[in-house]
Amino acid sequence: MLRRFRLEEPESVDETSDLLARYGESAKIYAGGTELLLAMKEGLVHYERLVNIKKIRSLDQITTENGFIHIGALSTHRKLVESSLLRERLPALVGMESDIANIRVREVGTLGGNLCFAEPHADPGTLLLVLGARLFAAKRSSNREIPVEQFFVDAYETCLEPDEILTGVRVPLPPRPSGVAYLKFGYLERPSVGVAVRVTLDQTRESIVEARVAVGCAGPVPRRVEEAERLRQPVLL
Amino acid sequence: MRNTLSKRKATQIIPISFTVNGTWQEIDVEPQELLLDVIRDRLGLTGSKRSCDMQVCGACTVLLDGRPVSSCTLLAFEARDREVLTIEGVAQNGRLHPLQEAFIEKGGFQCGFCTPGMILTAKVLLDGNPDPSEAEVI
Missing domain, CATH: 3.30.465.10 (Uridine Diphospho-n-acetylenolpyruvylglucosamine Reductase; domain 3)
Structure with missing residues (x-):
């Protein structure tokens, strides 16, 4: 009421x-x-x-x-x-x-x-x-x-x-070539944790120019995870 | 006297008109009145049920302009100038809707309390997509 x-x-x-x-x-x-x-x-x-x-x-x-x-x-x-x-x-x-x-x-x-x-x-x-x-x-x-x-x-x-x-x-609009994804995990309708990623490749599509990672629901506000974003350096696809 | 006056001052009346199951209704609502209470207590249509009261379970589902909403958490004035369909309006001319027939034929009930919401939501799905895949149903 x-x-x-x-x-x-x-x-x-x-x-x-x-x-x-x-x-x-x-x-x-x-x-x-x-x-x-x-x-x-x-x-x-x-x-x-x-x-x-x-x-x-x-x-x-x-x-x-x-x-x-x-x-x-x-x-x-x-x-x-x-x-x-x-x-x-x-x-x-x-x-x-x-x-x-x-x-x-x-x-x-x-x-x-x-x-x-x-x-x-x-x-x-x-x-x-x-x-x-x-x-x-x-x-x-x-x-x-x-x-x-x-x-x-x-x-x-x-x-x-x-x-x-x-x-x-x-x-x-995301740069090209790039990929964007959002995944969430949770019970019923509320997410318990949500993860968003945007990965931008170079024109050869062989290495990552920029990676953005954010996590939500794990704290009072959603936040970028720089520690994870830095991991892009040694990654070769 | 002062109490009466201040109480009266606090009451805001919103005259709304809308159709419920095809019947034109003109009523006065207060801003905080919920659509479910208006439908059940003032219009006497008790097929829509209050259960979880937080827009999760679907037992209070009604269709607003053909779209499903949780009437337990929708302010009644939002129905102004719109069409509301409750489970009571799904059968036409005394004939059950094919979905209702199908629920009966297949025994699509548990206790039946939330069946009105299931039928109305299924109607929305089938009205827009008469032959949905299993994934689209889920």
């Missing part, structure tokens, strides 16, 4: 930012609600106001430009799984997304909500680390880009300011 709260439904990022600034910690952004409502039902958190941002239409687009893919924060997991653009250009992301939770959660849960809730047992942040993603945050009259390495501060804590909104994620 949920305790009573009020609902705000802004239609722009500026309006959302104003509401967050006005109500401070008594308000929380609400998108898919798949994580937030669980915590509220358990009584772990309570907010006097939820700010439903799904009326901001421009935040659920998936587009490509100049070697980058931009994913709006309100894109649901299902939308990412079904995106022909992502299937063609970032199949590893589609593979990761298609295995998040279950079909009902993927229907309503959003990528932005997943990242902002910063639940340590989550998948997307780990893969976005090796992909070199940057997150876009906005508040009234200002925008900024945040490397995904800096976004997660602690379990359930991000670097977003109280009146700031995550608007999207920009992922550079």
